[in-house]
Amino acid sequence: MLGLLILLGGCDDAPSVGGRTPTLPPPSAVAPSSPPPTPIPTLPPAPARPTPAAPGRVSGSICYPGDKNPPIVLYLENTATGALIEQEIPPYRPRYILDVPPGEYIAYALTVGTEVAGVYSEAVPCGLEAACTDHRPRPFQVKSGKTTAKIDLCDWYNSPGRIASDPDAAADAVxxxxxxxxxxxxxxxxxxxxxxxxxxxxxxxxxxxxxxxxxxxxxxxxxxxxxxxxxxxxxxxxxxxxLREAAEPALPLPAKLSPAKDQFMPTAWSASGNEAIVHFKGVFKDTEGRPVNGFSVLADNGTWSVVSHPSGPSRWYPDQRTGQWDIILTNPTDAAGWWTLTVVTYDCPHFDDGFDAQCKHMTRLSENHLVKIVYPDETVINADWICQRDCNKGVYINPYWPKP
Missing domain, CATH: 2.30.30.40 (SH3 Domains)
Structure with missing residues (x-):
């Protein structure tokens, strides 16, 4: 029994070699390595999107030559791209403020309907004096986040709807x-x-x-x-x-005006000066040169209008010459600027009881025609008209026609 126990116990001891117990290599702690993974390529970072430049601001005044500015459209034109920025300027508001992209601009404005042009020109910072003869648009810079002030559209000396070109440009022809x-x-x-x-x-x-x-x-x-x-x-x-003078062609037969849409057309117009008043005046005649009575002229500057007494004598103006009309304004400096003249019939009721120069009831018989009051040299405008048809249908023409 004892021998058996010894035999079983001896089975637990490892054999020795030269008195030393051999050691086995430790099992590997790392599993066999696999092939390295293919690296995923990394894309470069997307470029940062540029931030749009902040707009700049433009401010100024509309120095319309009248008591109040009429409806006006303001234009800022980018000189590099030609892009237009529009802003409606309502009546009675002569100042404006507008946010626009940075860049170089010119500024001008057109009145609604008549398209009279006002410009921020070289003559504006010059003071618009007699020596300031350069009416070309003056470019100005608008910077991001900054205000460009005093862009005042005060030069209304250009023709309607036009901006002055280079005054030094030579004309090849008339x-x-x-x-x-x-x-x-x-x-x-x-x-x-x-x-x-x-x-x-x-x-x-x-x-x-x-x-x-x-x-x-x-x-x-x-x-x-x-x-x-x-x-x-x-x-x-x-x-x-x-220019060479041309020989006058032979008159057609019969020598009469061709039918036209407008009953009245302008003939010879002229301007002269009077420091005390603005005077619109003229004569109506028919195609045979005879005076025409009973028609009026409406003068309108966009903010104020007045109609003339019908041409010829009446109960209220018995000494008025046949065919003659006129309008007199006693504030010549305030009346400077562009006006339209239009032939009309005076349609306000009860003319026999009195004449109202502010009458708003009328029938237009001609196109609107532009004239310019320049104080003090051109404040008297003589505007004659010719009547092409229905010349005997004016107001009161029969009861007040002068006896031959």
Whole structure:
């Protein structure tokens, strides 16, 4: 029994070699390594999106030459891109503030309807004095987060709807530019008859002139390819004296005006000075040169309007000359600027009881025609009109027509 126990106990001892017990290598603690994973490529960081520059601010005044500014549209034009930014300026609000992208701009404004142009020009910082003759737009810079102030549109000395170009540019020819819708004629005079009209703000080269230069021949797409226009109602650029004089064409038969849409058309207009008043005046005549009574003229500057007493004598103005009309304003400095003149009929009721110069009931018989009051040199405007039809249908014409 004892021998068996010894035998079993000996089985637990490892054999020795030379008195030393051999040691086995420890089992590996790390599993066999696998192939390294393929690295995932990393993309470069996306570039930061540029932050738009903060807008700048433009402020200034609309120095309209009148008591109050009419409805006006302000334009800021980027000189690099030509992009336009528009802002409506309501009546009675002469100041503006506008946020725009940074850049270089020019500023101008147009009155609604008549399109009279006001500009922030080189003449504005000059003081708009007589020596300030450069009416070109003055560029200005708008910087991010900054205010560009005193961009005042005070130069209203340009033609309606136009901005002054380089005054040093040489003219290769005489250019005619209309400032309003104008009839053109078959010859140098109303007696030749109208062949059509030219829209406002249209330019064309002058081909010939009549003897005194009051009528100019221009290209026209009807008839024989040319027509005549009355020069004093246009803007001219170039040496008029270099134009060759044209022989007057033969009068058509019969020598009457062609039918036209408008009952009245302007004829010879002129301007002179009077420091004390603004005086609009003129005479109505028919195509045979006879005075026409009973019609009025509406003068309107966009903020204020007045209508003339019907032409000729009446109970209220028995000494008025036949065919004559006039309007007198006693505030010549306040009345400076652009006006429209339009022939109308006075339709306010109870004319026999009195005349109302602020009458708003009227029928328009002509296009609006622009004139400019320049104090003190051009404050008297003589505007004659010719009646083409229905000349005997004016107000009170029968009861007050002077006896022969």
């Amino acid at each position: 250019m005619v530019t209309t400032v309003q819708k104008m009839n053109v004629f078959a010859g140098p005079g109303l007696r030749y008859g109208s062949v059509g009209f030219v829209p406002p703000l249209t330019s064309a080269p002058a081909l010939r002139r009549n003897k005194d230069g009051s009528w100019l021949k221009i290209p026209y797409p009807r008839g024989d390819g040319a027509a005549w226009i009355y020069a004093p109602l246009t803007q001219l650029a170039g040496p008029l004296e270099d």
